[in-house]
Amino acid sequence: MIKYLGSKRTLVPVLNKLALASGAKTALDLFTGTTRVARGFKEHGLHVTAVDTASYSHVFAKTWIELNSQACDTRELEAALGHLSSLKPEAGYFTQTFCQDARYFQPKNGERVDAMRNAIENEYRHTWLYEPLLAALILAADRVDSTTGIQMAYLKQWARRSSNSLELQNPGLMPGEGRAILGDALDVVEHLEPVDLAYLDPPYNQHRYFANYHIWETLVRWDAPETYGIANKRLDVRTDTNRSAFNSKPAMANALTELVKSVKAETIVLSYNNESWLNREQLITLCESKGEVRVLDVSFRRYIGGQIGVYNRAGERVGQPGAKRNTEHIVIAGPRDVVDRMHRAALV
Numbered sequence: 562m563i564k565y566l567g568s569k570r571t572l573v574p575v576l577n578k579l580a581l582a583s584g585a586k587t588a589l590d591l592f593t594g595t596t597r598v599a600r601g602f603k604e605h606g607l608h609v610t611a612v613d614t615a616s617y618s619h620v621f622a623k624t625w626i627e628l629n630s631q632a633c634d635t636r637e638l639e640a641a642l643g644h645l646s647s648l649k650p651e652a653g654y655f656t657q658t659f660c661q662d663a664r665y666f667q668p669k670n671g672e673r674v675d676a677m678r679n680a681i682e683n684e685y686r687h688t689w690l691y692e693p694l695l696a697a698l699i700l701a702a703d704r705v706d707s708t709t710g711i712q713m714a715y716l717k718q719w720a721r722r723s724s725n726s727l728e729l730q731n732p733g734l735m736p737g738e739g740r741a742i743l744g745d746a747l748d749v750v751e752h753l754e755p756v757d758l759a760y761l762d763p764p765y766n767q768h769r770y771f772a773n774y775h776i777w778e779t780l781v782r783w784d785a786p787e788t789y790g791i792a793n794k795r796l797d798v799r800t801d802t803n804r805s806a807f808n809s810k811p812a813m814a815n816a817l818t819e820l821v822k823s824v825k826a827e828t829i830v831l832s833y834n835n836e837s838w839l840n841r842e843q844l845i846t847l848c849e850s851k852g853e854v855r856v857l858d859v860s861f862r863r864y865i866g867g868q869i870g871v872y873n874r875a876g877e878r879v880g881q882p883g884a885k886r887n888t889e890h891i892v893i894a895g896p897r898d899v900v901d902r903m904h905r906a907a908l909v
C-alpha cells in the first residue's frame with residue numbers, strides 16, 4: 562500500500578468489527594483513498610462500492626474492489642508483470658520531470674517507470690490488466706521514492722530506499738464482486754443504489770490530495786502536463802477544476818451535512834480527526850439526521866510528516882514536530898438497535 566496522508570490502516574480492525582456487527586451486506590466507501598477500508602469490508606464478504614476523485618485511487622479501486630480474482634486468469638497478470646520488468650530502461654517525461662528537474666526518484670528508477678508506463682499504455686490499455694499493472698507500478702515507485710510521504714517536496718538528500726531498484730510485485734487481487742467509481746462524492750451519491758452501510762472519511766483540512774499526490778495523478782493520466790515550482794506540480798493544481806468542497810473551511814460543514822442527508826444508507830460511519838474544523842459536538846449534530854448517534858474516540862498515530870516537523874522547500878526545518886498521537890472520532894449513526902450493536906462490538 563502507498564504512503565498516504567489520512568490512511569486508516571490502524572483503524573481497519575475496528576471498522577471491520579463495526580461493519581460485521583451492523584450485519585451489512587452492502588457498503589459504500591465514499592472517500593476510498595488507498596481502498597484499505599473498502600478492502601477490509603470486501604474481505605469480510607460485503608459488496609463494496611468505492612468512490613474517490615483521485616485517478617490513482619480509482620486505479621486501486623478497480624484493481625482491488627471491482628476486479629474479482631475468481632473471474633480473472635491471474636497467470637496473465639504474472640506474465641504481463643514479467644514482461645514489463647524485462648523492458649529496457651528509457652528516459653522520458655517522468656525521468657526528466659521527477660528525477661532530473663526535481664529529485665523524487667533516482668534517474669535509474671525513473672527510466673524504468675517511463676519504459677513500463679509506455680508499455681502499459683501501448684500494450685494493455687483496453688485489457689483488464691490495465692489497472693492492476695498501473696497499481697503495481699505506483700506501489701513499486703512509492704517504495705523507492707525520496708519524500709516524507711507527500712509530493713509537495715522531495716528530500717534534500719536522497720532517501721536510502723531510493724537507491725533500491727524498482728521492482729514490480731503482483732498487487733494481489735481479491736475474490737468477490739465490487740464497484741469502483743471515479744467522481745465527487747457529492748455528485749455521485751444521488752445516483753447510487755441504497756446500501757446497508759456507508760463509510761465517510763473526508764479530507765480534514767485545506768491540503769488537497771490532488772496537490773499532495775500530483776505524481777501519482779500524472780502517472781495514471783500519462784498526459785505529460787506542464788509543471789511549476791520546485792516541486793514540479795501539474796499546472797492544473799493551480800486551477801479550480803480539481804478543488805473539493807471538503808478542503809474549504811467555509812464550505813466543508815455544509816457539504817458534509819448534505820452528504821450525510823443524501824447518502825442512501827441505513828447506517829453511516831464517519832471518521833474525523835479531533836484537530837480539524839468540526840468538533841465532536843458538531844459531528845454528532847451533523848449525523849443526527851440518520852437516527853441514533855454514538856461516538857468512539859480512538860487514539861491514532863499521527864501521520865509521520867507531522868511527527869518529523871515542518872520543512873521548507875530547501876529541506877530546512879522551519880517548524881517543530883507536533884504530538885505523536887491524536888484522536889480519531891468514529892461517529893456511528895442509524896437505527897438504534899443497529900448502532901447499539903455496533904458500538905458494543907467495538908468496545909470488546
Ligand SMILES: C[S@@+](CC[C@H](N)C(=O)[O-])C[C@H]1O[C@@H](n2cnc3c(N)ncnc32)[C@H](O)[C@@H]1O
Pocket residue numbers: 565566567568569570591592593594595596597598612613614615618744745746747762763764765770771805806807
Ligand atoms: C482522508 S482520505 C481517505 C483515506 C482512506 N480512507 C484510506 O484509508 O486510504 C480522503 C480522500 O478523499 C478524497 N476526496 C477529496 N474530496 C473528495 C470528494 N469531493 N469526493 C470524493 N473523494 C474526495 C481524496 O482524494 C482522498 O483520497
